Amino acid sequence: MTKEQTWSQRFESALHPAIALFNASIGFDIELIEYDLTGSQAHAKMLAHTGIISSEEGEQLVTGLEEIRQEYRQGTFQPGVDAEDVHFAVEKRLTEIVGDVGKKLHTARSRNDQVGTDTRLYLRDQIQQIKGELREFQGVLLDIAEKNVETLIPGYTHLQRAQPLSLAHHLLAYFQMAQRDWERLGDVSRRVNISPLGCGALAGTTFPIDRHYTAKLLDFDDIYANSLDGVSDRDFAIEFLCAASLIMVHLSRLAEEVILWSSEEFRFVTLKDSCATGSSIMPQKKNPDVPELVRGKTGRVFGHLQAMLVIMKGLPLAYNKDLQEDKEGLFDSVNTVKASLEAMTILLREGLEFRTQRLAEAVTEDFSNATDVADYLAARGVPFREAYNLVGKVVKTSIAAGKLLKDLELSEWQQLHPAFAEDIYEAISPRQVVAARNSHGGTGFVQVSKALIAARVQMDQ
Numbered sequence: 001m002t003k004e005q006t007w008s009q010r011f012e013s014a015l016h017p018a019i020a021l022f023n024a025s026i027g028f029d030i031e032l033i034e035y036d037l038t039g040s041q042a043h044a045k046m047l048a049h050t051g052i053i054s055s056e057e058g059e060q061l062v063t064g065l066e067e068i069r070q071e072y073r074q075g076t077f078q079p080g081v082d083a084e085d086v087h088f089a090v091e092k093r094l095t096e097i098v099g100d101v102g103k104k105l106h107t108a109r110s111r112n113d114q115v116g117t118d119t120r121l122y123l124r125d126q127i128q129q130i131k132g133e134l135r136e137f138q139g140v141l142l143d144i145a146e147k148n149v150e151t152l153i154p155g156y157t158h159l160q161r162a163q164p165l166s167l168a169h170h171l172l173a174y175f176q177m178a179q180r181d182w183e184r185l186g187d188v189s190r191r192v193n194i195s196p197l198g199c200g201a202l203a204g205t206t207f208p209i210d211r212h213y214t215a216k217l218l219d220f221d222d223i224y225a226n227s228l229d230g231v232s233d234r235d236f237a238i239e240f241l242c243a244a245s246l247i248m249v250h251l252s253r254l255a256e257e258v259i260l261w262s263s264e265e266f267r268f269v270t271l272k273d274s275c276a277t278g279s280s281i282m283p284q285k286k287n288p289d290v291p292e293l294v295r296g297k298t299g300r301v302f303g304h305l306q307a308m309l310v311i312m313k314g315l316p317l318a319y320n321k322d323l324q325e326d327k328e329g330l331f332d333s334v335n336t337v338k339a340s341l342e343a344m345t346i347l348l349r350e351g352l353e354f355r356t357q358r359l360a361e362a363v364t365e366d367f368s369n370a371t372d373v374a375d376y377l378a379a380r381g382v383p384f385r386e387a388y389n390l391v392g393k394v395v396k397t398s399i400a401a402g403k404l405l406k407d408l409e410l411s412e413w414q415q416l417h418p419a420f421a422e423d424i425y426e427a428i429s430p431r432q433v434v435a436a437r438n439s440h441g442g443t444g445f446v447q448v449s450k451a452l453i454a455a456r457v458q459m460d461q
Contacts, residue, residue: 026079028328029086035121036086036114037069039197042217043109050210052108057101064098065090086118087111108207109200112231112319116196119327121218123240126334127189133341134182134247135459138175140348142455145171149448151356152363152430153268163371164363164430167354169443172451177250179458184243192236195220199230202318232318234308237330241305244333248298251340255291258352262288267358275351290347294340301336304329363430367395369405372433373424380419390416 015023041062048058068090071077083089095102145168155165195218198204198211204227211223224230261268276286307329311322370391377387394416398405405428413420426432438444441451 020084021081023084024081025085025324025327026081026083026089028331029115030079030089031327031331032115032118032122033072033086033090034069035118035125036090037065037072039114039117039121039218040090040105041065042214043197044105045217046210046214047104047107049213050208052207052209053101053104057104060098060101061094061105064094064102067097068093085111085115087114108198108205108209110202110231112201113196113199116199116231116233117218119330120192120194120196120220120236123192123237123330123334124189126338127185127192127240130244130247130334130337130341131182131185133338133345134178134185137341137345137348138178138182138455138459140345141171141175141178142452142459144168144348144354145175145448146452148354148356149445149452150431151354151359152434153359154362154366154368155443161366161368163368163437163443164434165443166434166445166448167359168452169448172448172455174250174254175455177253178247179455181243181247181250184246185240188236188239188243190221191239193219193221194236195223196230196233197223199224199227202228202231228318232315232320232323234312234323234326237326238305238308238312241301241308241330241333244337245298245301245305247337248294248301248340251344252295252298254344255294258291258347259288259295262286262352267355268362269352269354272351272353275347290343290351294344297336297340301333304333364404364406367398367405369428369430369433370395372428372436373405375436376424376427377417377419382417382419387417 044053044058044061044065047053047061048055053061068077071093077093079086079089079093083092091102091105094105148167148171151167152164153167153170154161155163155170195211195215197214197218198209215221215223224233258269260266262271271286271288273286275290277289308326311325315322373391373394374384374387377390378384382390394405394408398408406425410420410422410424413424427436434443435445438446440447
C-alpha cells in the first residue's frame with residue numbers, strides 16, 4: 001500500500017510507506033506545535049494587515065489555530081505519521097475547522113522559513129528556562145558557601161594535595177562557572193531572536209508581506225537580512241549546543257568531585273538516602289548515582305554538538321532535508337541540560353552533607369602548608385627560590401622521619417635557617433594558611449566574604 005501525497009500533483013505515484021515513515025518528522029517535531037501555532041497566528045495577522053487576505057479571513061485563521069492549540073492541550077489532537085510533519089498536521093486540521101480559508105494560511109510562506117521560526121521560538125523559550133535553572137543552582141551553591149566560609153577543605157592540583165582552601169571558595173568557583181554559562185546563554189539568545197519568517201523557501205516572496213510586523217508580533221529583535229541565510233542558518237543552534245556542552249562540562253566536573261568526596265578514600269561528604277541507591281548484591285554500598293548520571297549524560301550533549309557540526313559542514317545553500325536532523329539532538333540537549341541542572345541542584349540542596357570534622361582533619365594530614373614555609377622565609381628577606389629549595393629538603397627529610405611540618409621542633413627549623421622563630425607554627429596552621437591568602441579573588445576568609453556579597457549582587461542582575 002502506498003501513501004497519498006500531501007504536497008502537490010507534480011508526482012504521479014504516491015510515496016512508498018517505508019519511505020514515508022523514514023521521511024516523516026511528526027514523531028519528534030510535534031514538540032514545536034505550540035510555537036508553530038504562535039508563528040502561524042502572527043503570519044495570519046500579517047496577511048490580513050497587508051491586505052493579502054481579508055480581515056475576516058485573518059480572524060478565522062487565528063481563531064482556528066487557537067482551537068487547535070486547545071485540542072492539543074486537551075489531548076484530542078494527536079496527529080500520526082500520515083501528517084508527515086507538524087506543519088502539515090496543523091494546516092490539515094485548520095482546514096477541517098475553518099474550511100477552504102485554511103488553505104490560505106501558507107500564502108507567502110514556506111516550510112523552510114516556518115520551521116526556522118518555530119525552532120527559534122522554541123529555543124528562545126528554553127534558554128530562558130535554563131537560565132532560571134542556572135540561577136537556582138547558583139543559589140544553592142551560595143547557600144552552602146555562606147555557611148562554610150571558615151570550613152576548610154584540601155585543595156588539589158594534579159589530584160595531589162596542594163594548599164588548603166575555604167570550602168566556600170571552592171564552591172564559588174562553580175558559581176562563577178555557572179555565571180559564565182548564564183551570561184553565555186544570554187549572548188546566544190541575541191542571535192536566536194532573529195526572525196526568518198518571510199524568507200520563503202529561499203528567495204523571499206512576490207507578495208507584499210511585512211516581515212517587521214511579524215517579527216514585532218513574535219517579539220523578535222530583528223529579521224534576517226538575507227533570505228538564503230535565513231532558511232539555512234543553524235549557527236544559533238550550534239552556539240546553543242556549545243553553551244549547553246559547557247554547562248554539562250561544569251556540572252560534570254562538580255559531579256566528579258562529589259563522587260570522589262563520597263568515596264571511603266576521601267570521606268568528605270555523606271550522601272543522603274534521597275539521592276543515592278544501593279547495590280543489588282553488596283548491602284553496605286551507597287552509590288552516587290546522581291553525579292554519575294550527570295557525568296555520563298554529558299557525553300550525549302557533546303555528541304549532539306558534533307552531529308550538528310557534521311550536518312552543517314557540507315550543505316550548499318539553501319535548505320536541505322539534512323536539516324530535519326537538527327531537532328532531535330537539540331530537543332534532547334535541552335532536556336538533558338534541564339534535567340541535569342535540576343538533579344544537581346536537588347543533590348546539593350538536600351542530598352549530601354559535608355563532613356566538617358573529617359575536612360578539618362584532612363587539612364592537617366599533609367604538606368600543603370609547604371608553600372607557606374617558603375613564603376615565611378621570603379618575607380624575612382630570603383630569596384624565594386632559595387627558600388623553595390630549603391623547604392623541599394625539609395619536606396624530604398620529614399617524610400623519611402614520618403613527620404609532618406607541624407611536628408618539627410623549633411631547633412629543627414632553626415637548623416634549616418636561623419630566620420625561623422616560634423611564630424612559624426601559627427604561620428603554617430591550616431586556618432592561618434587560608435586566612436593569609438587575602439589577595440583579590442583568593443581563598444582568604446575576608447576575600448571569600450566579599451566574593452559572596454558580590455555573587456549575591458550578580459544573582460539579582
